[in-house]
Amino acid sequence: MEQSNYTIDITPHQCAGCYRCVRACSTGAITVHNHRASIAQEECTRCGSCLQACPHGMIAVRDDTAVVRKLLKGADPVFVSLDPLWVGEYPAITPQRMVEALTLLGFAGVGETLLGQIQYDEAVREQLQRNPRTAISTRCPVVVRLLQHHYPELAERLLPVAHPATLHARMIRRWNGQTAKVVYITPCVAAKPNPDEISELDAVLTFDELRRWMREEGVEFDLIPGNAGYRFTPGEADYNPHRTPDDTATHIRCSGLSAVRELLKKSTLHATGDTREPVLLELWGCTGGCAGAHSEQPASTLEKILACRRFYHERTLENPIYKFPFIATVASYAAEPAARFQVAASQIETALASIGKYTERDMHNCNGCGYETCRDFARALCIGRAEPEMCLSYTRALAQKKFSALLKRMPSGVMLVDGERKIVEANRHMAHLLGPQVEQLFDKRPGLRRVPLQEVAPFGELLDEAFRTGREIAEQDIRLKGKLLHISTFTIEPHTLIGILVSNLTISGVQSDEMIQRTRRVMRENLETVQRIACLLGENASRTEAILNSIVTAAADDHEAR
Numbered sequence: 036m037e038q039s040n041y042t043i044d045i046t047p048h049q050c051a052g053c054y055r056c057v058r059a060c061s062t063g064a065i066t067v068h069n070h071r072a073s074i075a076q077e078e079c080t081r082c083g084s085c086l087q088a089c090p091h092g093m094i095a096v097r098d099d100t101a102v103v104r105k106l107l108k109g110a111d112p113v114f115v116s117l118d119p120l121w122v123g124e125y126p127a128i129t130p131q132r133m134v135e136a137l138t139l140l141g142f143a144g145v146g147e148t149l150l151g152q153i154q155y156d157e158a159v160r161e162q163l164q165r166n167p168r169t170a171i172s173t174r175c176p177v178v179v180r181l182l183q184h185h186y187p188e189l190a191e192r193l194l195p196v197a198h199p200a201t202l203h204a205r206m207i208r209r210w211n212g213q214t215a216k217v218v219y220i221t222p223c224v225a226a227k228p229n230p231d232e233i234s235e236l237d238a239v240l241t242f243d244e245l246r247r248w249m250r251e252e253g254v255e256f257d258l259i260p261g262n263a264g265y266r267f268t269p270g271e272a273d274y275n276p277h278r279t280p281d282d283t284a285t286h287i288r289c290s291g292l293s294a295v296r297e298l299l300k301k302s303t304l305h306a307t308g309d310t311r312e313p314v315l316l317e318l319w320g321c322t323g324g325c326a327g328a329h330s331e332q333p334a335s336t337l338e339k340i341l342a343c344r345r346f347y348h349e350r351t352l353e354n355p356i357y358k359f360p361f362i363a364t365v366a367s368y369a370a371e372p373a374a375r376f377q378v379a380a381s382q383i384e385t386a387l388a389s390i391g392k393y394t395e396r397d398m399h400n401c402n403g404c405g406y407e408t409c410r411d412f413a414r415a416l417c418i419g420r421a422e423p424e425m426c427l428s429y430t431r432a433l434a435q436k437k438f439s440a441l442l443k444r445m446p447s448g449v450m451l452v453d454g455e456r457k458i459v460e461a462n463r464h465m466a467h468l469l470g471p472q473v474e475q476l477f478d479k480r481p482g483l484r485r486v487p488l489q490e491v492a493p494f495g496e497l498l499d500e501a502f503r504t505g506r507e508i509a510e511q512d513i514r515l516k517g518k519l520l521h522i523s524t525f526t527i528e529p530h531t532l533i534g535i536l537v538s539n540l541t542i543s544g545v546q547s548d549e550m551i552q553r554t555r556r557v558m559r560e561n562l563e564t565v566q567r568i569a570c571l572l573g574e575n576a577s578r579t580e581a582i583l584n585s586i587v588t589a590a591a592d593d594h595e596a597r
Contacts, residue, residue, distance in 0.1 A: 065405070287316050449461065
């Protein structure tokens with residue numbers, strides 16, 4: 036798959052147009068043009084829902100391994116900020132073995148992101164003590180982008196504190212010089228910045244990328260003893276990331292993008308007033324927090340969380356010989372409203388009318404297009420993010436109109452029958468072939484809609500076989516009221532919807548034309564096979580084509596003679 040500069044991207048020319056990514060994206064950040072999907076990067080939260088929803092593998096995360104390799108070849112030392120969830124991703128691997136593996140890859144040192152978490156918590160505590168309020172944690176990049184783009188009125192609730200990995204990067208540079216490079220290794224795809232974003236992290240690798248890189252380099256944990264000389268620098272963090280929150284503020288935790296959005300919609304955060312009681316909303320885009328992020332590691336979210344708890348609860352720390360350097364902890368998170376906030380109500384009404392929705396009764400809100408409501412879909416239409424054909428009811432109505440117009444113009448009899456053996460629609464030619472009584476019924480009930488097939492046609496057995504077997508095409512000749520009819524059934528939806536095409540072979544010239552068409556079809560199918568096995572058939576291939584051509588020619592001469 037093609038490599039993109041964006042964190043998460045779709046390969047448009049290979050997109051199958053199934054709209055699963057649209058339905059998976061709860062923020063409407065997928066754009067569909069010419070039935071192909073792409074990501075509106077300026078509004079994407081990078082939650083990865085589309086990545087997991089795509090059944091064709093056309094959505095991928097940017098692999099930054101090459102960027103890290105290039106950093107390692109440079110003159111400046113490169114350090115790792117290792118997310119504490121490495122414990123759940125690499126069960127039974129000791130810190131010494133993990134540090135040795137990363138050292139073998141070329142890193143100058145490995146530190147725990149927990150050091151940045153300590154600074155983060157202290158900064159949050161100071162913020163809420165100084166200004167008691169209801170605030171939202173900035174530890175989850177998905178939630179930060181969600182508020183900036185889709186709840187801009189709540190962006191001011193985000194604490195002005197940098198992410199723990201960023202704080203850890205600032206600490207590493209205070210210890211090792213401002214030219215030091217920092218690579219953050221994490222399960223979080225959303226931690227990867229897009230090219231147009233400023234980041235204090237020089238690169239971000241996911242655990243999946245690290246696994247692939249280690250396999251390519253032949254760095255295997257089975258061959259790594261992990262002696263005591265390999266340790267986190269400047270030392271292990273004297274900190275438990277899963278400790279009980281302190282009583283400085285009331286902590287409310289919510290995970291999973293759907294649950295977070297529901298909380299944001301129904302909470303009192305939108306009110307202008309505030310309480311004097313400090314409340315910290317710890318919101319996470321992935322269910323279960325970062326431990327619930329998508330990973331090749333088969334362990335469940337619960338297993339990863341429990342592994343981290345056990346590890347940090349049981350490990351014995353040596354006396355820290357380092358001191359935290361003074362670093363700035365501030366960061367700003369400005370509101371960047373999504374384009375949908377700029378659509379006028381009149382534009383939405385016009386867009387709704389264009390897809391045949393004029394009243395509330397027309398608003399099915401079926402979510403088939405991927406949007407929660409018809410109005411959300413109309414808003415996407417207004418900003419060019421969706422196409423009318425994505426609306427199922429509109430597409431169905433449009434298809435019905437086109438199909439009805441096509442039926443009227445077809446010279447053969449055509450009929451659609453559903454699984455209940457009732458006619459969905461038929462044209463007048465079909466009614467004419469089935470006899471005067473059926474034609475009269477057609478005048479009373481246009482299209483013979485909902486008429487039981489057995490009441491008007493004698494080819495129920497062929498249809499039963501088509502429904503039962505799901506065969507693509509079945510054919511049969513029958514005699515009906517002095518006419519020889521050729522019946523072709525074709526499957527539209529297996530076992531649910533069957534099409535029937537009827538031709539009158541007794542009309543002068545039709546029999547010869549029918550034979551010519553059938554023979555030519557056999558020849559085409561035979562020639563396709565011949566092309567695949569030409570090396571085996573040799574001269575037999577040309578002999579077969581010559582024989583079939585002679586049949587067609589003879590049939591054509593017979594037709595002209597008549």
